[in-house]
Amino acid sequence: MVKHVTFTLAPVPPFNFDCTAAFNTYFRDSYGANSFNNGIARRVFDLDGRLYLISICSRGKVESPFLEVEVDGAPPDTALIARISEQVAWMLGINQDTGPFYQLAEGDPAMGPLVRAWRGLHIPQTPSIFEGLVWIILGQQISSQVAFILRTLLVQTYGHRLEVNGETYYSFPRPADLAAAGVAGLRTLKLSARKAQYIADISEQVASGRLDLESLRDQPGDEVIQRLISLRGVGMWTVQWLFVRALGRSDGFPYGDLALRHALAQVLKTVAQPGPDEALEISQRWSPYRSYVTTYLFADLLCRLARERAQRLRTTGEVESVTD
């Protein structure tokens, strides 16, 4: 008999649970170790080598948010519950204060409509920096559809399986899992030799203790950049995305990103798409809240892609698959 533990969380308002949880799964039912459907966000946490399925739902409203969290498979240990509570809070960015950003954005012709449309969207964070780094490297250069396939394969192949109520869930792979998989193992997931090399290499460094990614959390931005860029396979684009999605910094801006530059051109109503340097220059006026700008622009983009997918599904009747 599985014991359940439940607890509640009170996010900093405004907090839109639906938007934030949907962003965390890229507006899909399930992505990586996360899922969101029927109003319930789920995630497998991997703590001290044990797996816990966490289910989160909203019991409040955007302006008076309140979350209920259920833990499956955990013994009723208060220290553990406290850790899980902390991780859930981190993952959904519930302690982020969007106020200063909204103040800046309200009067901005490009950002105004965006923050009104997505009011209460917080920035989801990956539970570990390792997960964020692997996740983002997997997305380098390729289309979002290909990234979805690679990421899903990685989690379902090297993550740990958890069955609850007849449903199958996966945790995100541990550094040691990916180190053990090695280049050969990763190559079977349709990764390029280069990408497989990057991920095997970083995983091995983390697993062996030579690289302590989690300690970067408290370090100044410049030092984080320096340390991460020195890793093979990590450039500025990757670091900036890590600032936004894994390090909880408010001013990350992946200015090299093609989709971001495209979205930027749209909200600015400019004809030509800005180059990386130009995009960085333009973004200065939103500093130090550019992580929000990035997230809100992508929310718009990802939501549109999701609608197009749903449309295709209705017309063709085809089912999305990762087994090509």
Added chain:
DNA sequence: GGCCAGGTTCGCT
């Protein structure tokens, strides 16, 4: 079949 997609590295000027 060709070209591009949410980059990065390596090898040239």
Added chain:
DNA sequence: AGCGAACATGGC
């Protein structure tokens, strides 16, 4: 410093 090619794969 700056530029171009290679890298794997899916979709139009």
